[in-house]
Amino acid sequence: MKFEQKIRRWYLQNKRDLPWRKTKDPYLIWLSEIILQQTRIDQGMSYYHRFSQRFPDVFSLANATEDQVLKHWQGLGYYTRARNLHKAAKQIVIQHGGWIPETYDAILELPGIGDYTAAAIASIAFGKPYPVVDGNVMRVISRIYGIDTPVNTNKGKKEILQKLQKLISPKDPGTFNQAVMEFGALHCKPANPDCNTCIFKKDCEALKKNMVGLLPRKEPKIKTKKRFFNYLVLIDKGSSSTEIWLSKRTHQDIWKNLYEFPGREDSTLWSIRKLKNKLQMGGIKNTEINISQPFNDYRHILTHQQIHARFFRIEAKEEALSNILSALSISNSIKINAQDVSSYAIPRLIDRFRIENNVF
Ligand code: SF4
Numbered sequence: 256m257k258f259e260q261k262i263r264r265w266y267l268q269n270k271r272d273l274p275w276r277k278t279k280d281p282y283l284i285w286l287s288e289i290i291l292q293q294t295r296i297d298q299g300m301s302y303y304h305r306f307s308q309r310f311p312d313v314f315s316l317a318n319a320t321e322d323q324v325l326k327h328w329q330g331l332g333y334y335t336r337a338r339n340l341h342k343a344a345k346q347i348v349i350q351h352g353g354w355i356p357e358t359y360d361a362i363l364e365l366p367g368i369g370d371y372t373a374a375a376i377a378s379i380a381f382g383k384p385y386p387v388v389d390g391n392v393m394r395v396i397s398r399i400y401g402i403d404t405p406v407n408t409n410k411g412k413k414e415i416l417q418k419l420q421k422l423i424s425p426k427d428p429g430t431f432n433q434a435v436m437e438f439g440a441l442h443c444k445p446a447n448p449d450c451n452t453c454i455f456k457k458d459c460e461a462l463k464k465n466m467v468g469l470l471p472r473k474e475p476k477i478k479t480k481k482r483f484f485n486y487l488v489l490i491d492k493g494s495s496s497t498e499i500w501l502s503k504r505t506h507q508d509i510w511k512n513l514y515e516f517p518g519r520e521d522s523t524l525w526s527i528r529k530l531k532n533k534l535q536m537g538g539i540k541n542t543e544i545n546i547s548q549p550f551n552d553y554r555h556i557l558t559h560q561q562i563h564a565r566f567f568r569i570e571a572k573e574e575a576l577s578n579i580l581s582a583l584s585i586s587n588s589i590k591i592n593a594q595d596v597s598s599y600a601i602p603r604l605i606d607r608f609r610i611e612n613n614v615f
Contacts, residue, residue: 284376325512388416398462483564485524501596525565
């Protein structure tokens with residue numbers, strides 16, 4: 256039996272029951288593919304339901320504000336995905352009358368869509384024979400066909416892609432692609448795959464050559480960059496209700512257009528003494544403000560970045576707090592009622608801090 260027939264049969268018997276597999280709506284397939292980039296299925300599922308209920312089609316997404324879109328994405332991380340979804344929806348409305356384009360090349364022109372997502376949408380929604388190449392697919396193909404070129408290089412990816420182009424079913428490429436991905440996710444797992452019960456055990460080159468644990472081969476990873484964020488939780492002492500400041504990140508960096516507490520990135524986390532020195536140098540008197548001991552430090556992991564964060568609580572009158580923002584050259588800040596924090600799109604790190612410390 257051919258590879259394609261074997262994997263298809265396995266898939267039809269073993270596939271997980273997932274909502275985006277019950278639709279041919281290209282919008283929902285696109286949405287699920289974007290959510291599932293860098294996100295586990297169990298985590299992505301609730302976001303898929305929430306997002307697709309609030310924005311059920313391209314038009315509702317295109318007509319939303321960016322803040323509304325980010326708010327519904329909050330907690331999922333990698334916010335560029337949400338911004339690009341939004342931009343792409345607008346582009347689809349303007350350039351394609353609200354219809355998601357059907358060709359691979361036209362899909363690829365949409366913001367936030369790379370080879371993988373274009374192939375997934377083209378094959379699953381429109382039946383076009385473009386193979387998807389993700390981590391699961393690379394593992395399955397490199398093991399079964401004994402490909403030991405590192406899969407995180409262009410050469411390795413190209414080899415896998417060429418192999419898949421020969422294997423893919425021209426009749427039902429969507430099912431083929433999903434079958435290979437599902438087989439990698441459920442059976443040919445990264446560690447301890449179940450080779451004894453495997454439908455490919457007679458053909459698998461990695462098994463024959465005792466290389467299952469060595470494939471797929473990868474080149475060593477790029478070093479993770481450490482960053483240090485010092486945040487100020489500024490509380491207006493003079494106000495009858497609790498009022499705080501948030502800053503919008505507008506520069507080209509992580510969390511663009513999300514809100515966080517005002518603060519500064521530096522080469523280290525600050526001590527209280529260092530913070531006081533900085534404020535004094537900016538003309539702020541110690542007697543004007545009340546700085547509490549910092550909260551417990553936080554560590555937040557992103558792709559290639561490790562964020563270390565320290566939060567200082569400072570209470571003072573409004574004027575002194577405004578002076579602090581000027582002294583530290585913090586711009587794009589707004590004063591809000593603390594109860595309204597949850598209506599702003601904030602990074603997961605800030606949300607974790609807020610909830611764990613029960614601050615607002
Ligand atoms: S025999 Fe083992 S390594 Fe080969 S495809 Fe099957 S599960 Fe994967």
